[in-house]
Amino acid sequence: GAVVSQHPSWVICKSGTSVKIECRSLDFQATTMFWYRQFPKQSLMLMATSNEGSKATYEQGVEKDKFLINHASLTLSTLTVTSAHPEDSSFYICSARDRMGQYEQYFGPGTRLTVT
Amino acid sequence: GDSVTQMEGPVTLSEEAFLTINCTYTATGYPSLFWYVQYPGEGLQLLLKATKADDKGSNKGFEATYRKETTSFHLEKGSVQVSDSAVYFCALSDLGNTPLVFGKGTRLSVIA
Numbered sequence: 001g002a003v004v005s006q007h008p009s010w011v012i013c014k015s016g017t018s019v020k021i022e023c024r025s026l027d028f029q030a031t032t033m034f035w036y037r038q039f040p041k042q043s044l045m046l047m048a049t050s051n052e053g054s055k056a057t058y059e060q061g062v063e064k065d066k067f068l069i070n071h072a073s074l075t076l077s078t079l080t081v082t083s084a085h086p087e088d089s090s091f092y093i094c095s096a097r098d099r100m101g102q103y104e105q106y107f108g109p110g111t112r113l114t115v116t
Numbered sequence: 117g118d119s120v121t122q123m124e125g126p127v128t129l130s131e132e133a134f135l136t137i138n139c140t141y142t143a144t145g146y147p148s149l150f151w152y153v154q155y156p157g158e159g160l161q162l163l164l165k166a167t168k169a170d171d172k173g174s175n176k177g178f179e180a181t182y183r184k185e186t187t188s189f190h191l192e193k194g195s196v197q198v199s200d201s202a203v204y205f206c207a208l209s210d211l212g213n214t215p216l217v218f219g220k221g222t223r224l225s226v227i228a
Binding site for chain 1: 148150152157158159160161162165205209215216218219220221223
């Protein structure tokens with residue numbers, strides 16, 4: 001149990017275009033989902049916390065107009081990178097907290113974004 | 117605020133060697149503690165957890181004990197394998213819906 005999927009697993013896009021990444025909890029309901037960004041050989045940087053049915057809470061320094069987060073249901077959150085630039089290339093990881101669980105988060109496999 | 121400090125890597129060990137990765141934390145409350153593992157090109161997987169003092173989490177031969185008196189949660193394995201090569205993250209969670217606080221990660225390479 002407690003599986004989180006991400007789609008796509010990798011994507012290459014051209015500079016100036018937008019990319020949407022989906023995060024789904026497959027066998028549990030997640031009232032809260034988190035979006036992280038990871039640079040090569042570094043730790044995870046929390047970008048935002050997403051609660052179902054409400055606006056996401058962004059960490060300091062993360063542009064909310066550039067990284068649009070929608071948490072429309074208890075099993076789906078999306079991250080849209082708008083007007084992507086090469087510096088947005090990164091590994092994006094989502095995680096979900098089981099509404100019945102105790103503090104642990106289940107992570108998706110990650111999405112590698114390359115902007116050319 | 118809450119924080120996690122873990123030993124800097126990379127750590128390189130020979131197969132069947134003993135592994136210790138140190139992790140200490142600071143927290144205002146009584147956090148739950150976690151070890152996550154990230155294999156190359158993949159997301160994070162929960163390795164083990166402990167929710168209260170003196171609890172021992174264990175999985176796949178790895179162990180860690182929640183030591184409140186030393187605010188530590190060191191990861192150990194008696195005999196590592198090449199397949200254990202990965203990045204290991206120590207993390208804590210203090211309150212209901214707050215995100216995990218991660219250490220910087222420790223890269224482990226096990227050579228045959």
